[in-house]
Amino acid sequence: MSSLKSYISHLTSTLYPASEANLIEYTIPDKPKSKHQKYRLTEKGKDFKKEPETHVDYD
DSSP states (O other): HHHHHHHHHHHHIIIIHHHTTSEEEESSTTOOOOOTOHHHHOOHHHHHHHHHGGGGOOO
């Protein structure tokens, strides 16, 4: 149960906000439920990774 709680916490605190800010995207956008689904950085995400202190607002 602890690992499920940790997974849900990770989704809500990290992945959802990053996705909403267009910092990450699915590797297979046409099949969001695929068991092979992963995330990758968008160009905006790559820029953010280079200089995170200059990006106070994600929009």
